[in-house]
């Protein structure tokens with residue numbers, strides 16, 4: 001099967017002349033959970049926005065299942081942005097209907113099951129939810145699609161440690177074995193047990209692309225310890 005994601009010489013220069021991504025070459029195969037890790041300003045969100053057609057490359061290209069990001073790829077990529085984008089005045093059930101109307105692969109039953117597990121009331125208005133509960137809702141909506149690629153920008157940043165475990169289990173339990181999850185986070189210790197592979201981004205370049213097992217067996221380190229070494233201030 002063709003790779004789910006390819007970046008070829010991918011470069012993004014913002015209008016301020018800041019080079020946020022510098023000649024990134026990357027191939028991600030299907031069927032894995034990949035951590036996109038790097039310090040503040042290293043280019044994680046820029047890469048994610050390029051994959052989701054929110055930004056255009058300055059040079060180079062991104063291919064998703066062989067296609068340039070656009071209307072077609074939105075049907076196979078489920079994206080959790082770093083900012084909440086649902087209409088605040090909706091009830092949660094309306095958000096479900098919106099997703100159902102918009103995405104053919106949305107599984108309403110799956111979303112309802114997860115919302116019940118977290119005691120989130122379908123009739124609640126989105127504006128009445130705490131920030132963390134809004135994040136849980138958004139992640140549930142994102143993971144309730146049968147996508148080929150899930151792209152999650154900081155999925156657990158705002159939720160309490162107890163809910164993080166549930167959310168990570170939700171991520172593992174809701175993608176099929178041929179799908180890929182690409183997630184960015186600073187909470188490396190919390191996520192490293194679910195990751196198959198990690199990418200370290202430093203100043204817009206990939207400085208490490210490794211299977212997590214290889215880091216443990218060949219370097220005898222956790223991903224968190226290696227990250228602290230590589231990015232020591």
Ligand SMILES: Nc1ncnc2c1ncn2[C@@H]1O[C@H](COP(=O)(O)OP(=O)(O)OP(=O)(O)O)[C@@H](O)[C@H]1O
Pocket residue numbers: 014015016018019020038039040041042043044045046047
């Ligand atoms: N719209 C923009 N215009 C100019 N520069 C930008 C813009 N967006 C991001 N940048 C710069 O590009 C670099 C990469 O930003 P990006 O948001 O991709 O980093 P990040 O790794 O996601 O950071 P964080 O971990 O803090 O979220 C930063 O130096 C940032 O200041």
